[in-house]
Amino acid sequence: MTDCIIVGGGLIGMLSARELKKKGLNVLILEKGEMGKEASWAGGGILSPLHPWQYPDEVNQLASIGHQQYENVAETLYVESGVDPEYVRSGMMVLGCEQRSQVIDWSKKWSMNLSIINDATEMQAILPGLHEEFKQGYWMPDIAQMRNPKLVKAVKGSLNALGVPYKENAEVRRLNVVNGRVSGVEVDGKTLHADKVLIAGGAWSGEILKEFEHAPEIKPVKGQMILFKGNPDLLKTIILSENRYLIPRRDGRILCGSSIEHSGFSKATSQSMKEDLLESAISIFPALADLQIEHHWAGLRPGSPQGVPYIGSHHEIEGLYINAGHYRNGVILGLGSAFRIADIMIA
Numbered sequence: 001m002t003d004c005i006i007v008g009g010g011l012i013g014m015l016s017a018r019e020l021k022k023k024g025l026n027v028l029i030l031e032k033g034e035m036g037k038e039a040s041w042a043g044g045g046i047l048s049p050l051h052p053w054q055y056p057d058e059v060n061q062l063a064s065i066g067h068q069q070y071e072n073v074a075e076t077l078y079v080e081s082g083v084d085p086e087y088v089r090s091g092m093m094v095l096g097c098e099q100r101s102q103v104i105d106w107s108k109k110w111s112m113n114l115s116i117i118n119d120a121t122e123m124q125a126i127l128p129g130l131h132e133e134f135k136q137g138y139w140m141p142d143i144a145q146m147r148n149p150k151l152v153k154a155v156k157g158s159l160n161a162l163g164v165p166y167k168e169n170a171e172v173r174r175l176n177v178v179n180g181r182v183s184g185v186e187v188d189g190k191t192l193h194a195d196k197v198l199i200a201g202g203a204w205s206g207e208i209l210k211e212f213e214h215a216p217e218i219k220p221v222k223g224q225m226i227l228f229k230g231n232p233d234l235l236k237t238i239i240l241s242e243n244r245y246l247i248p249r250r251d252g253r254i255l256c257g258s259s260i261e262h263s264g265f266s267k268a269t270s271q272s273m274k275e276d277l278l279e280s281a282i283s284i285f286p287a288l289a290d291l292q293i294e295h296h297w298a299g300l301r302p303g304s305p306q307g308v309p310y311i312g313s314h315h316e317i318e319g320l321y322i323n324a325g326h327y328r329n330g331v332i333l334g335l336g337s338a339f340r341i342a343d344i345m346i347a
């Protein structure tokens with residue numbers, strides 16, 4: 001018997017399933033495509049919000065759980081699945097020195113190790129090859145990353161190991177609600193019963209819930225990325241310059257992201273954005289001009305007001321829960337969100 005149906009097999013749905021299973025619930029994930037192949041596959045895997053001092057406390061609280069626990073969780077996922085999610089503490093340099101007092105207050109409040117770099121020599125010592133125009137920045141040596149496609153594969157493998165069932169190519173078309181209580185979902189013309197339903201449909205979550213009152217304000221926000229084929233010695237550190245970042249992977253590949261586009265559910269990529277990303281990448285780290293672009297893709301972030309996810313029960317429908325709307329930060333916030341929704345659903 002299924003206690004809980006989870007709609008959406010992205011990182012958020014999968015991590016929630018893992019926690020609910022550990023708490024003794026029989027869960028079933030329904031995924032309209034392939035597990036972990038949407039935003040959770042497409043993202044950069046930086047284990048920090050970009051400019052975290054600009055986010056409300058709710059976001060930083062969830063991020064703090066990720067900072068403290070992801071390293072161990074990554075190790076456990078590796079053991080359970082045999083897939084290494086490539087947790088690397090590469091550090092992150094945020095170029096520029098804006099909002100200095102806000103940044104210092106943030107680092108103290110959340111006990112984050114942060115140094116202010118004011119000098120070109122010090123900057124080049126941390127980041128050899130950085131464009132010489134950049135002389136100032138916030139250096140956060142403890143920020144880590146994971147490699148998204150491997151992370152989702154590892155979580156899926158962990159679900160297999162824990163015996164959590166899922167169905168792919170299973171699009172939930174309707175939620176069944178009787179007398180203000182959820183009783184299951186419609187999928188492939190069939191009704192599946194469960195007393196609890198968790199919506200973890202990423203950018204589609206607002207659509208799934210739109211026929212009900214108090215639908216969450218979740219909208220797709222497209223992000224395009226490019227991937228350079230580099231070598232492991234070229235760049236070691238994540239660099240953030242305004243809204244553009246470079247992420248060096250363990251094997252030397254370097255990602256550059258990302259655009260912010262409000263264009264519905266289309267994942268189309270464009271030549272103009274590819275060129276824009278390339279130009280940004282070279283302006284930050286000139287040696288990238290010599291590398292081949294191996295891949296260019298787009299994903300749909302689940303955009304929400306202020307980037308604060310909806311985690312909890314639906315205001316009116318009993319048995320219906322939501323864990324969605326993580327916008328640009330679903331990897332770093334995902335672990336804390338999964339712990340929280342599991343606590344709420346079991347209470």
Ligand SMILES: Cc1cc2nc3c(=O)[nH]c(=O)nc-3n(C[C@H](O)[C@H](O)[C@H](O)COP(=O)(O)OP(=O)(O)OC[C@H]3O[C@@H](n4cnc5c(N)ncnc54)[C@H](O)[C@@H]3O)c2cc1C
Nearest residue numbers: 008010012032040043044045046172202223299330331332
């Ligand atoms: C370009 C880009 C860069 C990013 N970089 C970072 C980063 O560096 N760090 C970070 O923390 N976050 C980052 N993010 C954000 C992060 O990837 C997302 O917040 C997170 O992946 C959201 O996970 P999710 O499971 O909610 O959504 P998704 O991964 O999109 O999963 C939702 C799933 O629900 C399924 N679904 C939808 N509707 C239905 C239905 N009716 N029935 C069944 N299944 C359904 C979908 O097919 C999908 O698989 C980035 C995102 C993008 C796009």
